[in-house]
Amino acid sequence: MTDAPRTIAEKIWDRHVVRRRQGEPDLLYVDLHLVHEVTSPQAFEGLRLAGRGVRRPDLTLATMDHNVPTTDRRLPVADELSARQMDALAANCAQFGVRLFDRGSDRQGIVHMIGPEQGLTQPGMTIVCGDSHTSTHGAFGALAFGIGTSQVEHVLAAQTLSQSRPGLMAVEVDGELPLGVTAKDLILRVVAEIGTDGGAGHVIEYRGEAVGSLSMEGRMTVCNMSIEAGARAGLVAPDETTFAYLKGRPRAPQGAAWDAALEDWRGLVTDEGARFDRVVRLDASMFEPTVTWGTTPAMSAPVTGRVPRPEDTRDPEQARRALAYMGLAGGEAVTDIRIDRVFLGSCTNARIEDLRAAAEIVAGGRVADDVRAMVVPGSYPVKLQAESEGLHEVFTAAGFEWREPGCSMCLGMNPDILAPGERCASTSNRNFEGRQGRGGRTHLVSPEMAAAAALAGRFVDCRGAR
Amino acid sequence: MRPVRVVTGSMAPLDRGDIDTDQIMPKQFLKRIERTGFGQFVFHDWRAQPDFVLNDERYAGASVLVTGPNFGCGSSREHAPWGLQQYGFEAIVAPSFADIFRGNCATVGLLCVELAPGPVERLIELARRDPAARLRIDLPRQTLEARGSDAPGGPALVREAFSVDAFTKRLLLEGLDEIALTLVDDRAIAGYEQRRPDWLPTTG
């Protein structure tokens, strides 16, 4: 290795190179491979056809999340195809010796929740999963990529992944986030600033005061949506906040191993003088609660602002199409947009901190008459924690549905979907056409904004709703 | 994977940017555990609109999709390239592609050709004006040529060189199984495993 100053991403990369050949991508070792039911069946089938096994079942962990119904878990799954896909995962895990957090497990949850919760996601690791939001794990100072099913098969067989070296990008967010402005608003602003492909080919390191003062939950929200800016991965330097979060988790190192790990983790900083290919600087003190108005996560406006008119955007044609899909004219005040549904969930914003923040706004209030609102905790541990704090009662007393954990209406592979034309305030990460149900209209917001919208029946500034 | 060398045929113009994999292969079809049979579902929701390009018979047999920037963004679902390929597309031409999508295409043998926005626009115009216009993409030589249907032997109306990274090119040309290629280095992998710090977590 070299003594030249390096970024965190380069340090992690360099220590995972198994094979480097001229004119080929590097072969990287994978420290943790997460698996879910949707992107793995064809990979396991590929192993069977080729007569291959799983090289390191002890570095592999599976969960069920995308298809799981969020109603009573003891009932059989009504959707036959969903049931078949989940059965296939269970059978594959049994055959290949992979640990599975099955439906009914008290550790089951969305695939990007379980790693951090168990303490499996640690600084300096390489983590992959057949899912684009694997970037979430970068919050711990890990290098985490989403991959396709053929690559899932590759990692199962060889515990490695061939990857070309990414570009290095720094997003530096200085200043302090104003009260009531969250990690979600920060990342929506970043995506709006650099665009849906602004991070393409790059690993983004989020830096600066506003990032450093985020909790681990907030950092996960930020890194989660790196892919919405097209980035290969996003990460944050590990620090005391990271170490405190990890300490004592079931799979975190203990005793002497903890000390050894900590010494290693403290070296995961971007060296003075290390070079980024691109640097973007933003001032957090100017950020506001944000609402997306269009069909890409880059199309957003502050809650105090207006939906833009197509002619005032960079790509009027695209904006016109997006507004037509969203049933908006352009020019209306964000707070004039009325909603039908509220979804508080997903790997972006369904951690305990998110539920606490939303509950604080909901407490003592009442969901607006014509609004249907639901809370879907991201994992079983989150659900249990929330219930032990009485949050579920706050939500149900206000008229929210309190559901079982899973991906749910983030993508609607289970029965939780929008009807055509329904408008939803959602804490998830994608407002693509039809994402939450064919013809459904999704506005991405923070948990606080979703909670405030549920009570008001339209978007309102959550800073006045507390 | 079947090797890819030269793709010839007509084009389907889909002039939109940021087309995400949720549009290419909507979620309801991701429940299938097979690797085939996805062709009929490609762009499923958009196909409900009568004026959608793939509903236009003149583009029925197109083997190349010509489209806008950041194609294939969003979800990592490989079902999207499977669907495009099984529908009959052998190549996609766009100003840019999303990273994961491009990687998935390389492993399944669907050729992604990146051209500057200008030439892509000219191809889209040509395909609109002359749906039977012929495109020829030559991977070994890394060139793309389009000719009008009235002059198939005539001079190219659009002629561009494109770049592709050397490894992807080799994968495509030889139709290689990347896993077999990696497993050749089994000893290097085992050697690496010996050196990993023992405090790293396991799931067992």
Ligand code: SF4
């Ligand atoms: S919650 Fe949504 S974005 Fe996250 S893994 Fe599930 S489907 Fe994907």
